[in-house]
Amino acid sequence: MSRESVDTASYIGFARRIIRAAGERVANADDWELGELLSLRDEVEQAITRAVQGLREQGHSWQYIADALGITRQSAHQRYAEKVSA
Numbered sequence: 689m690s691r692e693s694v695d696t697a698s699y700i701g702f703a704r705r706i707i708r709a710a711g712e713r714v715a716n717a718d719d720w721e722l723g724e725l726l727s728l729r730d731e732v733e734q735a736i737t738r739a740v741q742g743l744r745e746q747g748h749s750w751q752y753i754a755d756a757l758g759i760t761r762q763s764a765h766q767r768y769a770e771k772v773s774a
Contacts, residue, residue: 703742706718707728710728729737737768737771740753740764740768741768741771741772743756749761750764753768
């Protein structure tokens with residue numbers, strides 16, 4: 689299984705800082721903006737699903753993915769198999 693080396697730790701750290709900063713801004717904003725911040729949950733779930741799909745396309749097992757997610761293989765498969773095969 690050959691793949692290009694990708695450093696994502698700093699990229700994810702950046703995303704984490706942006707989300708925290710958004711929470712701080714919303715804390716001093718209007719109530720509708722809280723809904724906008726909440727909508728990021730869907731974006732994060734879509735990003736996780738895309739990441740799982742990419743790992744499966746690279747040939748990684750459901751156990752490998754489950755270990756990364758901190759859940760059981762069966763749970764990972766139940767949650768993502770249908771989404772990534774579509």
